[in-house]
Amino acid sequence: MKTMASGVQARSALNWLLGSILLLCGQLRHIAGQQAWAVTDWADAHATFYGGTSAQGTMGGACGYGNLYSSGYGVQSTALSNALFNNGLSCGACFLIECKLEGSKYCYPGKSITVTATNACPQGSEGGWCDYPKSHFDLSFPMFQQLAQPVGGVIPVRYRRTSCNKSGGVRFSMSGNRYFNYILVTNVGGWGDVSALAVKGEKSGWYSMNQNWGQFWSANADLTGQALSFKVTLGNGQSQEFYNVADKNWQIGSTYETDYNFS
Incomplete structure (x- = not known):
């Protein structure tokens, strides 16, 4: 019985050691893999x-x-x-x-x-x-x-x-034309980096936008005459929806600011 107990204890210790090694390796892979x-x-x-x-x-x-x-x-x-x-x-x-x-x-x-x-x-x-x-x-x-x-x-x-501490809200600068929404996103708080953007007209669903270059985003949608809402996703996965940022009379060449920001 003493021998069996010692064997169980040894296996237990070995399992604990192996588990610890695997956990450490996983943590190291996570650190090494972080961009x-x-x-x-x-x-x-x-x-x-x-x-x-x-x-x-x-x-x-x-x-x-x-x-x-x-x-x-x-x-x-x-x-x-x-x-x-x-x-x-x-x-x-x-x-x-x-x-x-x-x-x-x-x-x-x-x-x-x-x-x-x-x-x-x-x-x-x-x-x-x-x-x-x-x-x-x-x-x-x-x-x-x-x-x-x-x-x-x-x-x-x-x-x-x-974290980015910004004064005021997130800003959306409109360019392009009625069929090509071309939007620059600036003054973003929280993690600061926009990884995804979607736009919604008051009469439409959400349109996922494509990164054009830098922080310019684009989508092919005619949203003229509709108030615009935006969904912003940051690089850490945090996401917020900003409703009716631009009223239905929004204009190309104008910048619209939200009432709040990421924190």
């Missing part, structure tokens, strides 16, 4: 700056936001390397960034910044730092200057995703 743009724990990257000391050169860009002041982003912005840009679906995402003191003498101690992704840093630019699969932030000059002395040029940083 660079989605990290919520700290990850390593590098940063440079662009756009001039006034950040004038950061206006426009691959997300389609145009004038970053009028679209609500200002100079608290960054361009993302290919590994982070996610074909434009990372546009609007917010990142908390710190300079790694152990990696550069130019870092300011205890400093961090929060920036919104508003542009792409193309392959071959910044001396190859933006090339895949490198995680890299090409910051506006005013934001880089908060982390390190500009003479540092390229600095090692650590980063993680953070």
